[in-house]
Amino acid sequence: xxxxxxxxxxxxxxxxxxFVGLMWSTLRGGTEYFKHVxxxxxxxxxxxxxxxxxxxxxxxxxxxxxxxTLEYKFKVQNNPARAPEAGNVVEASYTGVVPDTFKGEAEVxxxxxxxxxxFHTDPNGVMAKCPSKYEAAxxxxxxxx
Amino acid sequence: xxxxxxxxxLASFVVCSYAAVASVIGARRGSRSLxxxxxxxxxxxxxxxxxxxxxxxxxxxxxxxxIKYVAHxxxxxQPLFYKITSYWGGLDGSVMFWVFLLSIFGSAAVYVNRxxxxxxxPYIVATISAVQxxxxxxxxVHKNPFTTFVTAAPAEGEGLNPLLQNYWMAIHPPSLYTGFxxxxxxxxFGIAALITGHLDDSWLRAVRRxxxxxxxxxxxxxxxxxxWAYEELGWGGYWVWDPVENAGLLPWFxxxxxxxxxxxxxxRSMLRVWNVTLVIVTFFLTIFGTFMTRSGVVQSVHAFGEDxxxxxxxxxxxIVILVFSFGLVIHxxxxxxxxxxxxxxxxxxxxxxxxxxxxxxxxFLVLFGTMFPTLSEALTxxxxxxxxxxxxxxxxxxxxxxxxxxxxxxxLAWRRATVRNLADQLLLPALGGxxxxxxxxxxxxxxxxxxxxxxxxxxxxxxVAQEFWRGARVRRRNTGTDYFTALxxxxxxxxxxxxxxxxxxxxxxxxxxxxxxxRKLDNQVTLxxxxxxxxxxxxxxxxxxxxxxxxQKQMTTAYLSVFVDGQQIDGMYPARWAxxxxxxxxxxxxxxxxTAAEDLYLxxxxxxxxxxxxxxxxxxNPLVNWIWFGFGVMALGTGxxxxxxxxxAFALAKLPAEAAATTSIALVLAxxxxxxxxxxxxxxxxxGSEDTRSSFYARTPFxxxxxxxxxxxxxxxxxxxLAECRKDACSTSHQMRGELAxxxxxxxxxxxxxQAFMNKYGSQEMLxxxxxxxxxxxxxxxxxxxxxxxxxxxxxxAMRWSKRPETAAADPAPARDPALEDRLDDELRDLD
Numbered sequence: 001x002x003x004x005x006x007x008x009x010x011x012x013x014x015x016x017x018x019f020v021g022l023m024w025s026t027l028r029g030g031t032e033y034f035k036h037v038x039x040x041x042x043x044x045x046x047x048x049x050x051x052x053x054x055x056x057x058x059x060x061x062x063x064x065x066x067x068x069t070l071e072y073k074f075k076v077q078n079n080p081a082r083a084p085e086a087g088n089v090v091e092a093s094y095t096g097v098v099p100d101t102f103k104g105e106a107e108v109x110x111x112x113x114x115x116x117x118x119f120h121t122d123p124n125g126v127m128a129k130c131p132s133k134y135e136a137a138x139x140x141x142x143x144x145x
Numbered sequence: 146x147x148x149x150x151x152x153x154x155l156a157s158f159v160v161c162s163y164a165a166v167a168s169v170i171g172a173r174r175g176s177r178s179l180x181x182x183x184x185x186x187x188x189x190x191x192x193x194x195x196x197x198x199x200x201x202x203x204x205x206x207x208x209x210x211x212i213k214y215v216a217h218x219x220x221x222x223q224p225l226f227y228k229i230t231s232y233w234g235g236l237d238g239s240v241m242f243w244v245f246l247l248s249i250f251g252s253a254a255v256y257v258n259r260x261x262x263x264x265x266x267p268y269i270v271a272t273i274s275a276v277q278x279x280x281x282x283x284x285x286v287h288k289n290p291f292t293t294f295v296t297a298a299p300a301e302g303e304g305l306n307p308l309l310q311n312y313w314m315a316i317h318p319p320s321l322y323t324g325f326x327x328x329x330x331x332x333x334f335g336i337a338a339l340i341t342g343h344l345d346d347s348w349l350r351a352v353r354r355x356x357x358x359x360x361x362x363x364x365x366x367x368x369x370x371x372x373w374a375y376e377e378l379g380w381g382g383y384w385v386w387d388p389v390e391n392a393g394l395l396p397w398f399x400x401x402x403x404x405x406x407x408x409x410x411x412x413r414s415m416l417r418v419w420n421v422t423l424v425i426v427t428f429f430l431t432i433f434g435t436f437m438t439r440s441g442v443v444q445s446v447h448a449f450g451e452d453x454x455x456x457x458x459x460x461x462x463x464i465v466i467l468v469f470s471f472g473l474v475i476h477x478x479x480x481x482x483x484x485x486x487x488x489x490x491x492x493x494x495x496x497x498x499x500x501x502x503x504x505x506x507x508x509f510l511v512l513f514g515t516m517f518p519t520l521s522e523a524l525t526x527x528x529x530x531x532x533x534x535x536x537x538x539x540x541x542x543x544x545x546x547x548x549x550x551x552x553x554x555x556x557l558a559w560r561r562a563t564v565r566n567l568a569d570q571l572l573l574p575a576l577g578g579x580x581x582x583x584x585x586x587x588x589x590x591x592x593x594x595x596x597x598x599x600x601x602x603x604x605x606x607x608x609v610a611q612e613f614w615r616g617a618r619v620r621r622r623n624t625g626t627d628y629f630t631a632l633x634x635x636x637x638x639x640x641x642x643x644x645x646x647x648x649x650x651x652x653x654x655x656x657x658x659x660x661x662x663x664r665k666l667d668n669q670v671t672l673x674x675x676x677x678x679x680x681x682x683x684x685x686x687x688x689x690x691x692x693x694x695x696x697q698k699q700m701t702t703a704y705l706s707v708f709v710d711g712q713q714i715d716g717m718y719p720a721r722w723a724x725x726x727x728x729x730x731x732x733x734x735x736x737x738x739x740t741a742a743e744d745l746y747l748x749x750x751x752x753x754x755x756x757x758x759x760x761x762x763x764x765x766n767p768l769v770n771w772i773w774f775g776f777g778v779m780a781l782g783t784g785x786x787x788x789x790x791x792x793x794a795f796a797l798a799k800l801p802a803e804a805a806a807t808t809s810i811a812l813v814l815a816x817x818x819x820x821x822x823x824x825x826x827x828x829x830x831x832x833g834s835e836d837t838r839s840s841f842y843a844r845t846p847f848x849x850x851x852x853x854x855x856x857x858x859x860x861x862x863x864x865x866x867l868a869e870c871r872k873d874a875c876s877t878s879h880q881m882r883g884e885l886a887x888x889x890x891x892x893x894x895x896x897x898x899x900q901a902f903m904n905k906y907g908s909q910e911m912l913x914x915x916x917x918x919x920x921x922x923x924x925x926x927x928x929x930x931x932x933x934x935x936x937x938x939x940x941x942x943a944m945r946w947s948k949r950p951e952t953a954a955a956d957p958a959p960a961r962d963p964a965l966e967d968r969l970d971d972e973l974r975d976l977d
Contacts, residue, residue, distance in 0.1 A: 124380075
């Protein structure tokens with residue numbers, strides 16, 4: 001009986017260790033910080049080069065697109081566009097196709113890295129809030145495009 | 146009507162609590178009449194909820210915008226179909242729909258088992274009633290879908306979100322809910338068995354079929370969600386590990402585990418604690434998934450609202466479930482002792498056990514990944530997220546192991562498999578796998594992970610084929626018929642086993658489709674007219690952009706020609722539609738060219754009318770359609786497994802589940818062959834487009850009072866009053882607040898201001914008291930009542946007929962089908 005218990009115990013220990021080790025390694029590579037603009041812009045240097053998910057709102061009228069390309073430049077602020085204060089603002093750049101819901105005032109989450117000249121968004125890294133069944137979508141506003 | 150609805154909900158709550166209390170007391174005192182009155186009350190809840198649902202649908206059909214919920218999710222121009230589906234379009238209604246489904250399911254389950262499991266019934270009634278009471282309480286105190294406007298009813302509703310006005314989206318939630326709700330039935334049986342101590346395996350047999358039906362609906366719901374994302378959202382994929390998707394996947398894993406481990410208990414009386422636990426965990430995960438997506442605990446790009454009170458209510462309920470259920474399990478541990486031990490690790494039982502562990506591990510990983518941001522924030526204060534890579538790294542290998550087990554499991558014998566026997570059995574499947582791998586190598590597909598997946602697909606397919614072939618051979622020898630008849634007879638004799646194998650084939654096809662991702666091609670280009678771009682074997686040429694208008698929307702369509710080897714094979718027309726009043730929110734209409742081998746998926750991401758150039762997103766998605774087709778096969782297999790033990794095809798009418806299975810197959814087939822990029826849409830309410838930042842917070846108590854008396858007319862906020870309508874980027878409320886401030890600054894009085902607003906907006910839209918719509922609207926109920934009565938009558942007739950097949954009235958093709966005839970003979974011979 002004890003022999004059997006030792007066997008089971010050892011197997012369980014090895015499996016647990018392997019599991020924890022694998023978990024650790026995948027988490028290290030896979031995690032991204034989820035930050036609001038204000039949290040990052042307090043000390044931008046500290047965040048340079050780190051993989052981020054940046055939450056904010058597109059500054060109305062700030063979306064610029066180079067004609068005949070898919071290059072975008074826009075600004076993202078911490079607070080909703082109609083809040084009394086805008087909060088910190090960060091410049092962002094992106095190349096690629098943007099979702100339909102991406103426009104001025106849209107609530108967005110950007111995946112990418114912060115650099116001294118603004119936030120570089122990864123390919124397909126723009127997530128604009130989807131209209132959901134459970135809350136009416138934010139109404140449109142002036143769009144930069 | 147709203148008052149009637151609220152009354153019905155309140156009445157349901159009261160009756161429900163009576164049902165719970167009466168049946169428990171009746172059971173404890175041994176009072177049969179008390180138990181029966183409790184059960185009667187339980188059926189009454191189903192009736193009341195049906196009435197409440199009728200009132201709600203009636204409100205939608207009659208455009209009763211005095212009810213906030215109706216005004217929020219419907220408008221006058223909405224097509225009839227979407228008016229009805231708006232019932233479950235929002236949070237409040239979806240909770241109500243949940244209770245409605247649960248009451249119907251519960252009533253059916255109690256009715257079906259009233260004789261066989263008499264001793265369990267009172268506690269089943271009590272458990273389901275308790276769950277219903279929670280959701281009813283939620284509605285009555287917190288989220289009443291029948292809430293009316295206190296100040297004013299709008300003249301027009303806001304309409305269902307255009308993105309949700311899609312056929313798949315309309316049937317996806319009910320299917321998913323049915324799956325979720327159905328899991329309550331096994332839970333109730335489990336709890337009843339635990340309380341009464343009737344822990345033999347009979348309760349398992351009673352719930353197996355219910356679990357299978359729920360599982361089928363859950364799978365169907367998940368598939369529909371994927372199809373919707375693929376066709377409507379226009380990013381070329383179908384799954385992104387979003388919390389909302391994961392919420393549906395969690396109970397699916399545990400239910401799948403249960404459907405497998407239940408066989409071990411039936412055959413070998415093992416894993417008894419485990420099975421009860423799985424039932425509890427599955428139910429818990431359905432509640433947890435609801436909690437996760439409705440309470441705002443998990444951040445998602447889906448805009449689910451944050452609702453602290455709801456979160457607390459759910460948390461308390463979940464704690465009660467866990468403490469109560471596992472308390473009972475621990476209390477009954479002595480009765481749950483396994484009667485057998487695992488003989489060998491090389492046995493069917495062991496394979497099932499490993500399968501269960503892996504499924505549970507998957508559920509755990511998905512849960513962990515989904516909750517990781519919340520967990521990390523609670524532990525470290527930093528909100529860290531894990532995304533697709535984390536899930537893929539873990540679940541791809543896990544999925545492959547599961548797939549391999551699907552192939553190995555059926556080859557292992559119960560109790561103990563000998564190596565020699567196994568080697569003998571493995572020969573053919575291994576050959577199948579090797580063949581597939583050879584093809585993979587020849588096609589230069591990377592071995593990890595797609596290549597391995599294809600290899601395993603071959604392996605599992607060969608296993609299933611071998612099982613069918615061997616069974617049919619034995620049966621042919623015993624009955625002396627031809628192979629085909631023997632095959633059909635085989636499936637008929639052991640529907641669960643061979644139905645299960647067909648489900649495995651479906652799973653293989655789904656994995657086959659997933660593996661196609663490895664060969665996915667993406668590109669984004671700007672195409673001038675006449676220019677072309679190559680993707681895969683296709684060349685896509687821009688023939689120009691045209692703008693047309695159908696009165697409801699402006700459609701900008703790219704005319705693209707598709708060439709293969711210089712030959713034009715198709716024209717594709719991806720478009721962007723801008724609806725009236727929504728010019729700034731164009732919707733993407735993807736164009737998909739479907740073939741069995743791959744989909745060509747084109748998105749018009751932008752355009753320049755000046756020089757007719759189109760910005761295109763191109764995807765080639767290999768094998769995608771096999772996922773949908775695989776689901777169809779899975780549904781077919783589940784349908785076969787669900788067939789009653791003794792009766793055969795003509796008994797189809799007996800069980801709604803089979804009808805559902807058949808319908809879903811038809812749906813999936815229809816989708817596979819006819820699904821296009823077309824969608825039906827309707828207009829929404831008015832929108833605003835003013836760009837302003839400040840928001841006129843009330844300066845004086847009078848202004849505050851006025852802001853509360855007047856509701857916003859923008860159509861986006863659910864007609865909140867002006868003081869509250871701030872969270873959306875709503876320019877209308879901003880403007881109205883501004884007007885109000887100006888009027889107050891002019892020194893106008895309360896009545897003058899109201900009058901000014903009424904003059905300006907031409908109606909009492911923002912003021913009027915809810916109109917009494919009168920009982921003449923009950924007339925609307927007549928067609929439904931007639932339809933329901935018809936359905937009931939047909940159901941009864943079908944049940945009658947199915948009981949007496951010799952009358953041949955219910956046999957769809959009486960005596961025409963020799964195969965069926967043979968099969969019947971076969972069956973009857975076997976019954977002797």
